[in-house]
Amino acid sequence: MTKYERLAQSLEQDIMQQVYKQGDRLPSIGTMAKKQGCSKETVIKAYQLLIHQHLIYAKAQSGYYVLGSPILPISNTKEFSLETGNPAIKATSLEDAKHCLSLAIEEYRESSLNLSLQGVQSLRQTLADFFFDMGIYTQESSIYLIQGVTQMLSFLSAIDFPNQHSYILIEEPTYSYYVQFLKSQSLPVLTITRDENGIDLTQLQYLFQHYDIKFFYTIPRNHNPLGTTYSTSMRQKIAQLALKYNVYIIEDDYFGHCSSTSHYLPLYYYMEGQNCIYLTSFSKTIPYLRIGAAIIHKDFKNTFEKLSHQSYYYSYQLPSLISQATLESYIKSSLYKKQTQQLQNHLKKDYQIIKKVTQNWDSQLIQVISSYSGYYLTIQCLVDINLDLFQTRLQQKHIKIARNERCFYDPSHFHPSIRLSLARIDSHDLKEALQIFYRVFLDML
Numbered sequence: 001m002t003k004y005e006r007l008a009q010s011l012e013q014d015i016m017q018q019v020y021k022q023g024d025r026l027p028s029i030g031t032m033a034k035k036q037g038c039s040k041e042t043v044i045k046a047y048q049l050l051i052h053q054h055l056i057y058a059k060a061q062s063g064y065y066v067l068g069s070p071i072l073p074i075s076n077t078k079e080f081s082l083e084t085g086n087p088a089i090k091a092t093s094l095e096d097a098k099h100c101l102s103l104a105i106e107e108y109r110e111s112s113l114n115l116s117l118q119g120v121q122s123l124r125q126t127l128a129d130f131f132f133d134m135g136i137y138t139q140e141s142s143i144y145l146i147q148g149v150t151q152m153l154s155f156l157s158a159i160d161f162p163n164q165h166s167y168i169l170i171e172e173p174t175y176s177y178y179v180q181f182l183k184s185q186s187l188p189v190l191t192i193t194r195d196e197n198g199i200d201l202t203q204l205q206y207l208f209q210h211y212d213i214k215f216f217y218t219i220p221r222n223h224n225p226l227g228t229t230y231s232t233s234m235r236q237k238i239a240q241l242a243l244k245y246n247v248y249i250i251e252d253d254y255f256g257h258c259s260s261t262s263h264y265l266p267l268y269y270y271m272e273g274q275n276c277i278y279l280t281s282f283s284k285t286i287p288y289l290r291i292g293a294a295i296i297h298k299d300f301k302n303t304f305e306k307l308s309h310q311s312y313y314y315s316y317q318l319p320s321l322i323s324q325a326t327l328e329s330y331i332k333s334s335l336y337k338k339q340t341q342q343l344q345n346h347l348k349k350d351y352q353i354i355k356k357v358t359q360n361w362d363s364q365l366i367q368v369i370s371s372y373s374g375y376y377l378t379i380q381c382l383v384d385i386n387l388d389l390f391q392t393r394l395q396q397k398h399i400k401i402a403r404n405e406r407c408f409y410d411p412s413h414f415h416p417s418i419r420l421s422l423a424r425i426d427s428h429d430l431k432e433a434l435q436i437f438y439r440v441f442l443d444m445l
Helices: 003-016 029-036 040-052 094-107 121-132 149-158 176-185 201-210 232-244 298-314 321-332 335-358 387-396 427-443
Strands: 056-059 063-066 143-146 167-172 189-195 213-218 248-252 276-281 292-295 366-369 376-381 417-421
Touching: 003 040, 029 040, 040 056, 040 063, 040 094, 094 321, 094 335, 121 143, 121 321, 143 149, 149 176, 149 248, 149 276, 149 292, 167 176, 189 201, 201 213, 201 232, 213 232, 232 248, 321 335, 335 427, 387 427
Parallel strands: 167 189, 167 213, 213 248, 248 276
Antiparallel strands: 056 063, 143 292, 276 292, 366 376, 376 417
């Protein structure tokens, strides 16, 4: 580490510990150089590094001041955030982000907002190659850029499908916001139970055969909230049944390109794109970009074109030009691959901690459900427990969690369970949080 990096690190610690508070003026370059016994050039470089880290800013002919920042602590109390799947902005390298944003502005500085409703063509061409490496063989003409999976689900639920069927089949539990949307719209819904082993394929075939199901919404891997992944044979069978009974599959692979699941092929692959709409998001990897993609088969194109035009008037679904351009820069520069690899390495470390801590938990009382890939895992309570009181006591210990009853369309199907997310907790805090979690659980018995 260089002298200026050591100085910047020391000053960063001073800022975090509020030796220098928001709005405080830092010592002048000359004063700091004398205090540290270094050259003025070292101080200048250290201050510039802190500017790049958004910790301080320079005011002309005045000096350097501490910037107000969301990463500065507001209290000395440690918080364990296990309730949200939305990663913090700081999870993305600021330098990488600035580089890609600069490339995006330079690349599209002559462009206007006169875009196709599918999105920027060059990004869609880039994504076609990107998806090819994931086993999704498609052309740019089948790729639509979207703001997010949630918005697309609401559009798809409201329109007619080519099979002219009416029921929407969902896993239970599943993505809570979609459950709430379906309830609010009073749409015809069927459910199928999903647990650590997947779903009952015999029941799935019965539902496909005896009900006019428009589509089956599924999260095959890194399931929200269970954290599990369908086996290869189960994915193959689901694809076969959907094609046999003319049921569409909406495959929510929101975390797919961040997952470390080896030799994984999506449902879209097994269905060769027929009767399958593939959805994914890039916001879990680059949290300041709200952007995702939908891949549709050509037989569904007319319906999807209608959807795109309707959304233009009622709820604009296309991501901003700068978001599309920045994502394109990320992927072309290989920085996206770097970011996903860093995320996978971080999660691998987290799951090693989880396995080590939970191996001593009483399996007659509590069960950990997960595929050990992705942000989520579910803790199943095998004994009666007052979840309201449990959650309150965890909050008193500064641990935030998400309960799973909101993920069930039928509340009577809920069994006491809690979803934990790794999106916002540091690895060095995870062990402590899990230990506290289990102690509080035992105290409840």
